[in-house]
Amino acid sequence: MYRYDEFDHAFVTERVAQFRAQVARRVSGELSEDEFKPLRLMNGLYLQLHAYMLRVAIPYGTLSALQLRKLAHIARSYDRGYGHFTTRQNIQYNWPKLGEVPDILAELGEVEMHAIQTSGNCIRNTTADPLAGVAADEIDDPRVYAEIIRQWSTLHPEFSFLPRKFKIAVTGAPNDRAVTRGHDIGLRMHRDDTGTPGFEVMVGGGQGRTPIMAKTIRSFLPVDHLLSYLEAILRVYNQLGRRDNIYKARIKILVQGVGVEAFAEMVEAEWRHIRDGALDLPAAERDRIAAYFAPPPYEDLSADCPALDGAIDADARFAAWVESNVHPHKRAGYAIATISLKPHGGIPGDASAAQMDAVADLSEEYGFGEIRISYKQNLILPDIPKADLHALWLALDSWGLATANAGRISDIIACPGLDYCNLANARSIPIAQRISERFADLARERAVGDLSLNISGCINACAHHHVANIGILGVDKKGTEFYQITLGGVADENAAVGAIIGPAFDEMQIADAVETIVDVYLQQRETDEPFIDTYQRIGPGPFKEKLYAPDQAR
Amino acid sequence: MPLIKHGKLVEDTWHDTDDFADVQALAALGPVIVNLAVWRQHRDAILALGGTLGLRLAPGQTPDIVAADLHRFSLIALEFARFTDGRAYSQARLLRQRHGFKGELRAVGEVLRDQLTFMLRCGFDSFSVDTKRQAESILDAVAEFAHWYQPALDGAATIPALRRRAVDRGEAAAPAGCAANWAY
Numbered sequence: 001m002y003r004y005d006e007f008d009h010a011f012v013t014e015r016v017a018q019f020r021a022q023v024a025r026r027v028s029g030e031l032s033e034d035e036f037k038p039l040r041l042m043n044g045l046y047l048q049l050h051a052y053m054l055r056v057a058i059p060y061g062t063l064s065a066l067q068l069r070k071l072a073h074i075a076r077s078y079d080r081g082y083g084h085f086t087t088r089q090n091i092q093y094n095w096p097k098l099g100e101v102p103d104i105l106a107e108l109g110e111v112e113m114h115a116i117q118t119s120g121n122c123i124r125n126t127t128a129d130p131l132a133g134v135a136a137d138e139i140d141d142p143r144v145y146a147e148i149i150r151q152w153s154t155l156h157p158e159f160s161f162l163p164r165k166f167k168i169a170v171t172g173a174p175n176d177r178a179v180t181r182g183h184d185i186g187l188r189m190h191r192d193d194t195g196t197p198g199f200e201v202m203v204g205g206g207q208g209r210t211p212i213m214a215k216t217i218r219s220f221l222p223v224d225h226l227l228s229y230l231e232a233i234l235r236v237y238n239q240l241g242r243r244d245n246i247y248k249a250r251i252k253i254l255v256q257g258v259g260v261e262a263f264a265e266m267v268e269a270e271w272r273h274i275r276d277g278a279l280d281l282p283a284a285e286r287d288r289i290a291a292y293f294a295p296p297p298y299e300d301l302s303a304d305c306p307a308l309d310g311a312i313d314a315d316a317r318f319a320a321w322v323e324s325n326v327h328p329h330k331r332a333g334y335a336i337a338t339i340s341l342k343p344h345g346g347i348p349g350d351a352s353a354a355q356m357d358a359v360a361d362l363s364e365e366y367g368f369g370e371i372r373i374s375y376k377q378n379l380i381l382p383d384i385p386k387a388d389l390h391a392l393w394l395a396l397d398s399w400g401l402a403t404a405n406a407g408r409i410s411d412i413i414a415c416p417g418l419d420y421c422n423l424a425n426a427r428s429i430p431i432a433q434r435i436s437e438r439f440a441d442l443a444r445e446r447a448v449g450d451l452s453l454n455i456s457g458c459i460n461a462c463a464h465h466h467v468a469n470i471g472i473l474g475v476d477k478k479g480t481e482f483y484q485i486t487l488g489g490v491a492d493e494n495a496a497v498g499a500i501i502g503p504a505f506d507e508m509q510i511a512d513a514v515e516t517i518v519d520v521y522l523q524q525r526e527t528d529e530p531f532i533d534t535y536q537r538i539g540p541g542p543f544k545e546k547l548y549a550p551d552q553a554r
Numbered sequence: 555m556p557l558i559k560h561g562k563l564v565e566d567t568w569h570d571t572d573d574f575a576d577v578q579a580l581a582a583l584g585p586v587i588v589n590l591a592v593w594r595q596h597r598d599a600i601l602a603l604g605g606t607l608g609l610r611l612a613p614g615q616t617p618d619i620v621a622a623d624l625h626r627f628s629l630i631a632l633e634f635a636r637f638t639d640g641r642a643y644s645q646a647r648l649l650r651q652r653h654g655f656k657g658e659l660r661a662v663g664e665v666l667r668d669q670l671t672f673m674l675r676c677g678f679d680s681f682s683v684d685t686k687r688q689a690e691s692i693l694d695a696v697a698e699f700a701h702w703y704q705p706a707l708d709g710a711a712t713i714p715a716l717r718r719r720a721v722d723r724g725e726a727a728a729p730a731g732c733a734a735n736w737a738y
Contacts, residue, residue, distance in 0.1 A: 005726065007701060007713040018698045038638055039668055119640070151703045151713070157675035158647055158706075221633065238644045239616065273652060278705035278712075285714060288721065362611025 001064055002147050002292045004112040004113060011154070012109040012242060014309045017118060020102035025390040028100070031207070042122055042160065044090075044115030045101055048421045054093045054101060055118040056108060060146035060170070061089035061373040068371050070111040072356035075316060078104050082469065083356070084209050085341060085349045087375045087413055088167065089127045090112040090118050094420055104505060116154055116304035121162045123153035129171045129178045130374040133293055136330040142172035144290045148281065152227050159234045163241035164249035165207075167235070170199075176493035179375055181205045181213040182467060184251050185233060188471035188493075198222045199354045200295050203233060203263070204255030207461035211497045212252045213467060217264035225271075227279040236263070249318055296368035296383060299334020305386035318393050320442055321404035335386050338406040339379040339396060344440035345433050348414040349377030358399045365391050375464075377413055408450045409518065410436035413464055417457030418473065418481070424457035426474025426481035429457055434511045448518055451531040452491065455483075467491040470517060471498045472510065483510040487517070487543060488535050501540055502548055513547055520546050555623050556689040559658070559680040561696065566682070568608055568629060570662070581605060587631050599624065613641040617649045626654055632678070634663035638683065643676045650677035650707050667692045671699065675706040701709075720733050 004012070019039075026036040040046075040522025044055040056071070063071075072090055075083045078100055079093040096104060110113055118125050128142040149168060153159070160165075169183040185200035198211045198220045205214030221229050239253045240258075255263045278398065312319040327336040340357060342348050351359075363371050363381055366388045372380035384392055396402040403413045412435065414419065417428030432455050439445045455467035458475075465471030471486035477527055482504035489498030505513045518531075520543050525534045535543075557566040568586040575576065577599040580586050588600065588609035602605065608629035619622070623673045624630075630649060632642040642661065649655040660680040663675050668694050670681065683689045711719075720726040 005717065007716060010700060011703075035637070035666060035668075109590045121640075154703050155672075155699075156704055157702070158643040159640070160672055161638050161643070161669075220579070235644050235647075237615070239641055243613075243639055243641075282718075284721075285718065369737040 001062055002059075002112075002289070003145070008112070008467075012112075012114050012116075012349060013154075014386070015043075015114065016102055016105045016109055019105060023098060024100055027418060031419070038120055038161070041120035041199060042117055043101075043105065044118035044519065045096075045098075046119060047422075048094070048420055049266050049418075050420070052098055052101070053420070054091070054096045054104060055086070055090045055111060058089045058091060058113075058127040058373050059125060059150050060143045061130045061133065061375075062113075062132070062143060063373065064251050065114055065363045065369040065371065065372040065423070067111045068112070068356050068360040068363070070107060072353040072360070074104055074107060075353040075356065078310065082282065082350050082352045084347075084416065085254070085351065085373055085377045087377060087462065088125060089130075089373045090125060091373075092416075094416070097163075102520065116353070120160075121164050122160045122166065122169045123156065123162075124165055126150055127167070127169045127183075128180055129176075130175060130372040131177055131327070131336060131382070132172060133221070133295065134329055134331075134334075134336055134370075135173050135177075135327050137175050137192060138173045138330065140292065141292050141293050141376060142170040142171045142178075142187075142189065144200075144286065145169045145187065145223065147183045147289055147292075148226065148233070149230065149287070151280075152230070156234075159238060162234070162238055163243045164246065166251065167228070172197075174493065176491075176495070179372070179464065179467065179491050179495065181495040182207060182216060184211045187226075187228065193222055196222065197320065198533050199226065199232075200228065203267075204252040204260070206250050207464060207466045208250070208251045209247060209459040209461075210252065211461065211466035211529075212249075212256065213495050213497065215250075215260040216538060217260060217267060223284065224281045224331070225275055227281060228277060229267075229271055231274060231493075232267050233278055235270055236266045240266075245459055246554045255490045259452065281507050295331075298331050299484060300336065300514060301331075301385060301387075303332040305333065308386045308389055311390035315390075317402075317404065317442070318390060321393055321402055322389065323446070324404050324408055325406040329383070331383075333386055335384050335389060337381045337384050337389065337392060338374070339381065339401050340403040341378050341401075342405055342411050342436065343400055343403050344405075344410055345428050345437045350434050353380070355399050358395070360396055362392060365395075375413075376406075378411070403440065405436075405439075405445060407450045408446050408451050409444050409470075409514075410439045411452070413452075414435055415455070415456040415457050415462040417455075424474065425459075425462055425476035426457050426483065428455045428457040428463065428474060430485065431472065431474070431507070431510055435514050438511055438515055448522070449530055451518075451521075452489075453514070464498045465489070465492060467495060468498065469498075469513060470513075475504060477504070481507050483507070485513060485517070485547075487540055488532070490532060496526075501506075502544055511527070516546050517543055555684065556686045557680060557682055558689055560592070560691065563686070563693075567624050570608070570610065570631060570682075575641070579641065585628070587629060592618070597623075608658075608660075611645060613639050613645075615645075617645055617653055617655075621653055624655055627657060629660060630655060631660040631662045633684075634661060634665060634735045635667075636659040637666050637669055638662035643672060646676040646678055647675070647707065663687070670695045675702065675704075675708045677707040 046053040064395030080366040129145040133369040169178040187199040201218040202214035250536040286507040325338040367383040414432040418424040456463040456465040467489040490496040568706040569583040610631040
């Protein structure tokens with residue numbers, strides 16, 4: 001894992017002191033709320049419905065046990081004993097007091113963390129594949145580049161007052177687990193003919209009210225040019241992005257407006273001026289950062305694990321958890337375990353301080369003290385010997401953290417919704433709870449198989465409902481919450497935006513509607529066909545017919 | 555309005571105006587800053603006056619469009635219509651780095667304390683601010699950070715450059731791989 005050196009330490013310390021002074025000037029009235037707002041946002045501090053909300057960055061989704069314990073400590077000392085993991089590898093605290101936020105930031109600085117640029121119209125926390133470094137299909141570790149981008153983008157003098165927020169995601173593998181096409185810039189690693197790794201650069205993705213998948217503007221960018229190319233894209237956007245209308249200010253609208261070819265040409269023209277300059281990354285510097293992400297001291301283990309096979313045979317609940325929550329590791333004898341933060345009937349993405357401490361302990365007991373955060377709002381233990389999986393599962397189960405639903409229908413991504421957020425039109429959490437309760441039966445959920453269902457409480461689409469197989473969007477109709485369903489969204493390397501199936505359902509009907517959709521799928525599917533394949537084969541017709549049949553009380 | 559130049563509160567000797575009777579009236583004002591529309595409309599007449607000239611560019615007026623005339627100006631003023639409108643940061647860097655503009659680069663409009671270091675690092679060297687009190691508090695902002703990550707126009711060594719020096723001198727600790735290096 002990356003470690004701060006004296007320069008990184010000094011920087012976050014200075015940043016905390018700066019924010020402490022800004023808070024004092026706000027409290028004294030020297031700064032107006034209008035002037036303070038962009039400053040606090042660039043430190044992750046929002047003003048929500050009931051209180052301030054602090055969003056802390058977990059750069060590229062990697063945490064040490066020590067860092068996770070600190071997050072637990074902050075939840076316990078400054079909040080109400082829990083934190084909420086988000087789709088962009090952040091953690092949110094919903095009840096901090098303004099005067100204590102500088103203290104929280106100082107505590108974060110002690111463990112090499114910060115809340116810099118987790119909000120505001122600037123380059124946000126750069127996200128990456130949560131399986132970086134351990135996935136079997138990886139070309140190169142994306143965290144190396146995400147860390148390089150983190151440093152370059154931190155308080156960038158030119159790009160701190162952009163037209164709108166700007167999100168970058170990096171993946172080093174062909175299977176996209178970072179929704180790169182859903183970002184303002186998505187970077188996907190490939191190798192060229194000589195085997196040299198480089199990035200496919202995709203620009204102009206985003207969800208919100210205008211969901212658009214990013215378009216490729218360069219099929220291969222050698223990695224040493226990464227920062228100069230990003231700077232060229234940002235410079236074009238900073239000058240030409242719309243600032244008159246917040247809904248048209250993202251780079252996707254600019255790219256759509258001028259056309260992807262013309263936009264690519266503008267970027268290339270700018271890049272020709274600045275490439276081969278001070279931003280180019282010497283190989284020695286890249287190697288130095290890469291060394292921080294060197295593999296842990298794995299043992300030589302056999303790929304076969306009779307102890308695991310025996311435990312799977314002996315315990316059906318464990319077997320189900322292994323089936324959905326355990327993924328192949330690049331190293332023989334090891335596995336990757338997803339810790340679901342989606343208990344049936346629970347709040348998606350929430351973890352208590354005690355659970356965070358428990359996961360930190362388990363990461364040290366069975367792994368190398370490392371924890372990952374996924375955009376699905378789950379935790380991941382990346383390096384578990386297969387022989388230890390059962391013991392890990394037993395321990396997780398005692399903490400309510402062994403729900404066997406990773407990738408299943410109840411692995412719901414949900415935003416905080418109207419329960420917390422002042423942008424929301426409708427509640428998300430109670431809907432997620434109600435739907436997941438319908439699939440609490442293990443056998444039934446297993447029979448349904450892999451299916452993504454995401455719920456956003458407003459058109460800002462924080463919960464990625466556009467790219468869910470079943471997307472649910474909360475809307476307000478004359479003061480009543482309604483829920484619109486989209487079908488057919490995909491978030492992986494074949495990313496696609498779902499289509500609205502028909503009129504919205506009210507709060508009492510929405511869980512039934514989801515069950516209807518699942519029933520149609522189960523009736524129509526061919527052997528082992530996942531939901532999305534069935535949908536793509538049969539189209540929306542059969543679903544629409546059943547959902548809006550006259551006998552369905554709507 | 556109070557003016558900060560090269561880190562000090564100074565007297566502003568420039569006359570920045572959109573409002574004058576005719577081009578000849580500009581001659582009486584001394585060093586004068588005109589906007590782009592005036593410059594385009596009266597370029598030859600203004601040049602004939604022979605005075606010291608400045609040009610004010612609004613957000614969105616890229617320096618490229620006056621590239622050929624930049625050498626005629628001793629000062630370029632870039633407007634921050636709102637402090638949240640960051641276009642002038644790119645304009646400033648382009649003026650300095652692309653067009654080699656060596657004259658005074660002045661920030662006008664909503665110029666606030668907490669944006670000052672960004673402006674300095676993008677090549678601004680003078681700042682027109684609302685009040686004298688603000689001018690004094692603004693100067694404190696410059697000392698908030700010792701080093702920065704990105705190469706910019708403040709001429710300071712970046713953190714990556716300082717790091718490489720430390721590595722070359724053998725003073726930097728070698729990175730320890732994986733999470734095991736988190737054992738304090």
